[in-house]
Amino acid sequence: MKGKKIxxxxxxxxxxxxxxxxxxxxxxxxxxxxxxxxxxxxxxxSPLTIATLSENxxxxxxxNQKDGQWTNHVNLGMWPDVFLIAPLTAxxxxxxxxxxxxxxxxxxxxSAKCPVMIAPAMDLDMYVHPTTIQNLVNLxxxxxxxxxxxxxxxxxxxxxxxxxTEPEDILIKLKEFFNIGESLKGKKIxxxxxxxxxxxxxxxxxxxxxxxxxxxxxxxxxLKRGAKVILISGPTKLELxxxxxxxxxxxxxxxxxxxxxxxxxxxxxxxxxxxxADYRPVYRENQKIKKKxxxxxxxxxxxxxxxxxxxxxxxxSQYLVGFALETNNAIDHAxxxxxNKNLDAxxxxxxxxxxxxxxxxxxxIAVLSKDFQLxxxxxxxxxxxxxxxxxxxxxxx
Numbered sequence: 001m002k003g004k005k006i007x008x009x010x011x012x013x014x015x016x017x018x019x020x021x022x023x024x025x026x027x028x029x030x031x032x033x034x035x036x037x038x039x040x041x042x043x044x045x046s047p048l049t050i051a052t053l054s055e056n057x058x059x060x061x062x063x064n065q066k067d068g069q070w071t072n073h074v075n076l077g078m079w080p081d082v083f084l085i086a087p088l089t090a091x092x093x094x095x096x097x098x099x100x101x102x103x104x105x106x107x108x109x110x111s112a113k114c115p116v117m118i119a120p121a122m123d124l125d126m127y128v129h130p131t132t133i134q135n136l137v138n139l140x141x142x143x144x145x146x147x148x149x150x151x152x153x154x155x156x157x158x159x160x161x162x163x164x165t166e167p168e169d170i171l172i173k174l175k176e177f178f179n180i181g182e183s184l185k186g187k188k189i190x191x192x193x194x195x196x197x198x199x200x201x202x203x204x205x206x207x208x209x210x211x212x213x214x215x216x217x218x219x220x221x222x223l224k225r226g227a228k229v230i231l232i233s234g235p236t237k238l239e240l241x242x243x244x245x246x247x248x249x250x251x252x253x254x255x256x257x258x259x260x261x262x263x264x265x266x267x268x269x270x271x272x273x274x275x276x277a278d279y280r281p282v283y284r285e286n287q288k289i290k291k292k293x294x295x296x297x298x299x300x301x302x303x304x305x306x307x308x309x310x311x312x313x314x315x316x317s318q319y320l321v322g323f324a325l326e327t328n329n330a331i332d333h334a335x336x337x338x339x340n341k342n343l344d345a346x347x348x349x350x351x352x353x354x355x356x357x358x359x360x361x362x363x364x365i366a367v368l369s370k371d372f373q374l375x376x377x378x379x380x381x382x383x384x385x386x387x388x389x390x391x392x393x394x395x396x397x
Contacts, residue, residue, distance in 0.1 A: 001029035004178055007080035007114075008033060009105045010050070012040025014155045015087035015121035015164040019045060022086065022167035023053040029171070034079065035059070036105045038092065062104055073104055077111030082177060085109070086147075087121035087164045090132055096144075097135035115177070115224065119147040119170060124160030141361055141381045143220075147173055184394060185226035190260065190267040191219050192306070194234030196253045198280035200298065201289050210275035212236035214323075214363060217386035218271055219245070225390065230267065232259045234274055253277055253303040260306055269319040269397050271389075272307045273347075279303060311342030319397035321389075322346045334368045344396065345369045347389065367392055 006026055010019055026033050033054040037047055039061075047058040063070045077083075085092070085105070092105070096118075101107050109116065118139065126132060127149055140146055147170060152163040165173070193215020197205040216238045219231045228244045235251060248263075250256045253276045264270060279300035289296070307322045314320050322343050324334050330350040338346050349365045364379040367389070377388055 001031045005032045005080045007083045008035045009085035010037045010041045011089045011092040012038055013087040013089045013121045016041050016044035018167055020049055020053055025167055025171045038103050038105050073107040074111045076108045078113050080114050082115050083112045084117045086119035088118045090122045090126045093135050097138040117145045119165045120149050121164035122162050123154055123156050124158055124162045127162040143383050180225055183225045187227045188267045189222045189227050189229045190263050190270040192232045192272045192274035194236040195275050196234045196277045197251050198277045199284045200281050201285035203288050206277055208275050212238050214382050215273035216240055217382045221386040221390040230263050232256055257304045257306045264310055270310055271321045273323045276306055308341045319344045324348050326350045338370055
């Protein structure tokens with residue numbers, strides 16, 4: 001934890017009294033700590049206490065009414081390695097989940113460039129209320145890491161789930177987070193994502209409904225663990241920026257194959273998530289085809305099999321993962337692909353499962369290894385599944 005930069009957001013709940021101990025633990029680990037307090041939190045713990053323990057000024061308001069100095073929430077959002085909000089009240093939770101921005105903490109959250117962790121704390125009925133549950137689901141889908149509330153005595157006098165995770169356990173979670181962040185340092189990952197578009201004429205193409213969400217989530221997870229990622233992306237509206245990311249934009253299957261051929265030999269692992277069009281028109285018309293005949297015939301030719309090429313040119317130290325989206329007999333088709341394409345594993349999903357496939361924020365997958373061991377994962381957000389997949393791949397190469 002030495003030198004790690006922790007931005008701590010404190011909201012107005014009784015569990016704020018525990019934050020003094022958490023700051024002491026972080027400082028003992030030689031972490032740098034800065035704190036943002038909501039105005040309501042100042043009723044529960046003194047800003048002077050927080051400033052003294054953190055050895056930094058406490059940020060509360062957007063600007064100082066005495067001298068007019070502005071507190072730059074953008075710089076605050078860019079400073080930390082992780083932004084931890086603890087305790088997180090039901091009120092601030094709802095605002096985070098819906099984009100409200102009426103205090104400095106919320107503005108900094110919306111500006112944050114780093115991973116965000118939250119430690120909810122509230123009474124038991126509030127914690128299990130459907131709106132609270134949905135707000136937590138929403139934040140998880142944004143990639144926010146949740147430290148679930150614990151069972152125990154609550155300020156109301158009741159006993160149940162709602163206590164903030166204890167400071168010692170929060171410290172453990174932060175250490176785990178930073179250890180994971182170094183776990184793939186020195187590794188280079190080749191990842192394909194999104195669709196390919198095969199041109200018919202200057203305005204029309206053959207494509208599919210892939211948005212690239214799954215591939216980009218996997219790329220982001222590899223980056224969080226310290227890997228360098230070469231992302232070869234078909235057309236998508238998604239954005240991903242990271243100093244260890246090299247993004248190569250392509251349009252067609254032939255474009256994607258060319259980039260894979262240039263990059264594959266230098267990589268430790270490949271995750272081929274792109275939905276590559278199987279066929280392309282033999283001829284691309286130079287001018288827009290006019291609507292004049294009742295029927296039109298397109299002659300298609302098979303596209304190169306990019307995944308098969310990577311399997312043929314894989315050396316003994318490289319680990320190769322493919323993706324297979326099927327509509328029927330998914331596992332049988334996947335077994336054949338593992339063998340025929342020299343894969344180490346294949347990720348299987350099917351449109352038969354509700355909430356899976358193109359365009360969704362969720363997916364349901366199974367991973368089939370080259371020795372035909374099958375691991376099923378339940379329906380989850382694509383960001384959560386990306387963590388599961390990177391865990392699986394990290395333990396395999």
